[in-house]
Amino acid sequence: MVYDRWQPGDDLPPLVKEPISKVQLVRYAGASGDYNLIHTDVETARSVGLDGVIAHGMLSMGFLGQYLADLAGSENVRRVQVRFNAMVRLGDVLTCKGVVKETTSAANGRPLASLEIWAENQRGEKVTSGTAEVYLPR
């Protein structure tokens, strides 16, 4: 956990992930139960007008889940919300980034930080972006 007295406007340390590989998409299909073949089969992807397989949106959200748990502890994630803005392809390198928006108290009295989070590709495009809330140490 890397929490250190966050203030609104603070940039959070980035998490750089390994390039997206075919094996990762097959493993993620199996582990998540999402067997939509546009993620693992080129023919299916082409049949719906894509030029190749695309990563599961939920994989990039999974990277952001890893990011939040690294930042605040896996048991302290209260909410995470994302939009899938752009497709992620084989070989893409995603980097998770975030900014502290606000620190408040939750209804249960625990300190809570609202974050803006996103995953961007090697061209700096925000492929998956959203917001999150994590509980903070007192």
Add this chain to the structure above:
Amino acid sequence: MAIDRSIVGAVSEPETFEVERGAIRKFADAIGDPNPAYRSGDVAPPTFPTTFRIRVPGLNVDPARLLHAGEEYVYERPIRAGDRITCVRRVVDTYVKSGRLGEMTFVVSESEGRDLDGNLVVTARSTIIVR
């Protein structure tokens, strides 16, 4: 593809998912997340509820025509190995928007996951595009 608005309010049958230690570890491995908490399987990664798969009720289309537009999870507590989570999925909205790929239909659904005592554990809100 147009979707009849009568789909709004459709509710799935409840389905119970058992959270297995090995499934947590495989899920973390697939993401490439080395967090030791997931190696033991005591806690599940935040996006693990995606494995609680229930089809969108009332939506009968080829899965290859579906795109995931967005997802939100709200956690009342962490999910742990040994949990049995009963989920119900409900369609809450559908609308049409014009975008880069032409006219697209959005379907928004919400799933509630409860433990054996009936306590809410996680709420998922999912937006998919039907192309």
